[in-house]
Amino acid sequence: MATFPQTLINTCLIKIALNPECHRYCIPPALKKRLDALRAFFKACAGIVDVNKILFHSDGSIDVEQSLISNASVKLLVYVIEQDLDIDRKAMFDRLSVEEKLEFRELAKKDREGLLRICWNLLVGYRYSFSSRTFLDTMQLCSALDASQTFLSVLDSIQNFRLEWLVTLLQCLPRKSSKRFVMAVIMFIERTLS
Structure with missing residues (x-):
């Protein structure tokens, strides 16, 4: 499915989803499902996703993988690894700046469990x-x-x-x-x- 930037409807739904005081009752039934999906996405990725970089499928549903990849950061990459999400980690890693890659390497060295170290090795081609x-x-x-x-x-x-x-x-x-x-x-x- 193709991925598209935000439309006016999606932008409005994002603003409603981010506002906990906004009631769902004023939303048409056809959009409630999309609003619930947005709220779940924001709840899971609170504070680590730029709302302006969220991408959508042609049917209006969130393209979670492409949205996360376009928001690539060390914090988000660690989140994807720790939550064991089926997201292309290499694509996220490739979007990081040199400084962010070095920051991730340092986190991997300090990781007690070893999961970040394993992922670092895989991301650099081990x-x-x-x-x-x-x-x-x-x-x-x-x-x-x-x-x-x-x-x-x-x-x-x-x-x-x-x-x-x-x-x-x-x-x-x-x-x-x-x-x-x-x-x-x-x-x-x-x-x-x-």
Whole structure:
């Protein structure tokens, strides 16, 4: 679906969504759903998104991914990583200034959990070797932190993946894996086979 800048209707809906005292009752029923979506978006991304850079689909719904990418900042990139959102992190990272990239690198170095460090490595082009201990440790850390998007990014970074490694890959999954991890492995297998 194509992405468009704000129309007058969308601009008005944004202003209404940002005003908690504005009642929904004065809004036509057809626009209430869009208003609710905007309010949910602002609630999730409060203070880290520039409302003037929000993009919309032709049907009036928010293009969340493109809106977040166009608002790229270190704070927003960290938010996307920590919330495990399915957003193109590389596109966000590429939009950062040199100073912001250095700021993100410093945050990654200080990260106690290690998730930002893993993402930093992936964003600067680090490729994992399936047989290395670092790969297995990284996969287990992603599983422990319930970071399925980072898990999938690590899988995508494997050099020369072979189908016989699938059994070991499946053993990396925690016993009580969420559907997101299972889907990440299935998506990776589909991309590998095609």
